[in-house]
Amino acid sequence: MKKLLTIAAFTVALLFAGNDNAAAQNKFGYFDLDRVVSLMPGVSKIDTLMAVFEKDSLGGEYDFNLNELKRLDSTFKKDSASMPPRVREQQQQQMANLFYTVQNWQQYTQQVMQQKQQQLMQPFLTKAIAAFQTVVAEQKYTYVFKMDGLWIAPPADNLIIPVAKKMGLKLPESEQPQEAPAKAPAKTPAKSKTN
Numbered sequence: 680m681k682k683l684l685t686i687a688a689f690t691v692a693l694l695f696a697g698n699d700n701a702a703a704q705n706k707f708g709y710f711d712l713d714r715v716v717s718l719m720p721g722v723s724k725i726d727t728l729m730a731v732f733e734k735d736s737l738g739g740e741y742d743f744n745l746n747e748l749k750r751l752d753s754t755f756k757k758d759s760a761s762m763p764p765r766v767r768e769q770q771q772q773q774m775a776n777l778f779y780t781v782q783n784w785q786q787y788t789q790q791v792m793q794q795k796q797q798q799l800m801q802p803f804l805t806k807a808i809a810a811f812q813t814v815v816a817e818q819k820y821t822y823v824f825k826m827d828g829l830w831i832a833p834p835a836d837n838l839i840i841p842v843a844k845k846m847g848l849k850l851p852e853s854e855q856p857q858e859a860p861a862k863a864p865a866k867t868p869a870k871s872k873t874n
Contacts, residue, residue, distance in 0.1 A: 706819060707835035711826035714839055715807045716800070718848045725799050732795055737788055741781070748777040810845045814838055 716722060751774050759767055780787060815823060815838070823838060843850050 705821040708815070708818075708820045708823045708838045709826045709835045710811060710823050710838040710842070712804070712807055712811070714826070715811070715842055715846070715848070716803050718843055718850065719803050719807070719846070722800075722803055725796065728799060729792065729796060733788070733792060737791060741784055744777055744781055748774060748781060751777065806846065807842070810842045811838065814841045814845055 751770060755767075755770055755774065759770075762770070814820075818841070820836075820838070822835075824835065826839075839854070840850065
C-alpha cells in the first residue's frame with residue numbers, strides 16, 4: 680500500500696513539474712492595433728476624406744430625397760383621384776420608402792459612414808496586421824492579449840514597439856523603449872605614493 684501511495688505521489692509530482700516546464704515555455708505579449716494604425720503616415724487624411732464624403736455625397740443625397748418626397752407628395756395630392764389603383768399603390772410605396780429614409784437619416788448616415796471608414800482604413804489595417812503576425816511568428820509568442828482587455832495578466836512584452844519598428848514607424852518620445860542606464864565602472868581608490 681505504501682508503494683502504491685509513493686508511486687501515485689511521484690506521478691503527481693512529475694505531472695506538476697511538467698506543467699511548470701510547459702508554463703515556463705509560454706511567451707506573453709500585448710498589442711494595440713488601433714495605436715499602431717494611428718502612427719501610420721496617411722491615416723490622418725482619412726478624417727478629411729470622411730468629412731468631404733459626408734458633405735458631398737450624403738448631404739446631396741439627403742437634399743435629393745427630401746425634394747423628391749415633396750415632389751411626389753404634391754403630385755400625389757393633385758393626381759391621386761385620377762390615377763389607376765396600381766400606379767397609386769406604387770407611388771404610395773415610393774413615398775413611404777423616401778419618408779422612411781428621410782425620417783431615419785441619422786441612422787442611415789452612420790451606417791454609410793462606417794462602411795466608408797472601413798473601406799478607407801482597410802489598407803492600413805492589412806499592413807499593420809501583417810507586420811504584427813510576422814513579429815509574433817519570428818519571436819514565437821504563445822499568447823498575445825489586447826492591451827486594454829485584461830485586468831490582471833502575467834508579465835508580457837509590448838508588441839507595439841517591434842511592430843512599429845518592423846513597419847518603419849516612429850514612436851513618440853513618450854513611447855520609446857527605455858534603455859537601462861549603463862553602469863559606471865566602479866571607482867577604485869587612488870593609491871598614494873609613499874617614499
